[in-house]
Amino acid sequence: MRLVLGMAGASGSIYAERFIKALSTIEGTTFFVCSPAALRVFREEMRCTVASSAELLDFVRTKYGLNSANHRFEIRNFSDIGADIASGSNTWKAMVVVPCSMKTIASINAGLTESLIDRAADVTLKERRPLILVPRETPYNRIHLKNMLELHDAGATILPASPGFYQLPKSLEDLGDFVSERIFRLLGAELDLYPRWNPTRLSED
Ligand SMILES: Cc1cc2nc3c(=O)[nH]c(=O)nc-3n(C[C@H](O)[C@H](O)[C@H](O)COP(=O)(O)O)c2cc1C
Numbered sequence: 643m644r645l646v647l648g649m650a651g652a653s654g655s656i657y658a659e660r661f662i663k664a665l666s667t668i669e670g671t672t673f674f675v676c677s678p679a680a681l682r683v684f685r686e687e688m689r690c691t692v693a694s695s696a697e698l699l700d701f702v703r704t705k706y707g708l709n710s711a712n713h714r715f716e717i718r719n720f721s722d723i724g725a726d727i728a729s730g731s732n733t734w735k736a737m738v739v740v741p742c743s744m745k746t747i748a749s750i751n752a753g754l755t756e757s758l759i760d761r762a763a764d765v766t767l768k769e770r771r772p773l774i775l776v777p778r779e780t781p782y783n784r785i786h787l788k789n790m791l792e793l794h795d796a797g798a799t800i801l802p803a804s805p806g807f808y809q810l811p812k813s814l815e816d817l818g819d820f821v822s823e824r825i826f827r828l829l830g831a832e833l834d835l836y837p838r839w840n841p842t843r844l845s846e847d
Pocket residue numbers: 649650651652653654677678679680682683686742743744745746778779
């Protein structure tokens with residue numbers, strides 16, 4: 643799997659963390675771009691001091707004891723609009739932005755391409771590759787809804803950070819895994835990060 647992974651400054655660092663953890667278990671390469679706001683939110687939510695994308699990845703690797711032999715993470719700078727992933731001449735299977743802020747939703751929809759997340763998303767859409775955006779905001783105003791509808795119509799998939807509760811999550815990590823699995827399913831992979839719905843379960847309980 644060859645992916646672009648953007649992380650924007652919405653609440654929900656656990657979703658990115660669990661997605662990175664799961665990615666580490668499969669073969670492939672991920673081009674990782676993190677916004678300054680994403681780092682700030684990550685620090686707040688994970689009670690840590692990470693100051694760069696590299697430190698964030700190290701934090702996740704250390705927390706879960708990940709062996710990154712399988713999966714290569716290549717860090718790209720948020721402001722480097724001349725990076726390899728700013729051009730459609732480079733290939734990647736899909737791009738995921740998790741979590742995705744309303745600001746990044748708005749700028750991708752407006753085609754502003756000022757940051758590398760925005761530019762890579764713009765390229766992903768123009769090359770007709772899957773773009774999966776995982777927004778987190780509540781409630782939505784009309785601008786949010788309009789931007790998400792327009793992005794949907796432009797070919798993106800809006801996969802809200804709305805974990806289901808029917809698999810009886812016991813932790814934040816379970817919620818993160820639910821959303822991660824939904825992303826992987828759209829990418830054509832099944833990692834079975836949470837138990838499948840079993841309609842006979844209630845009668846067994
Ligand atoms: C602690 C914290 C939580 C935030 N949560 C959200 C959120 O859930 N959704 C959102 O759209 N923006 C949220 N924001 C605001 C964004 O971080 C802000 O709009 C920022 O400019 C987004 O920049 P980016 O899209 O380049 O990462 C939050 C900011 C902070 C500091």
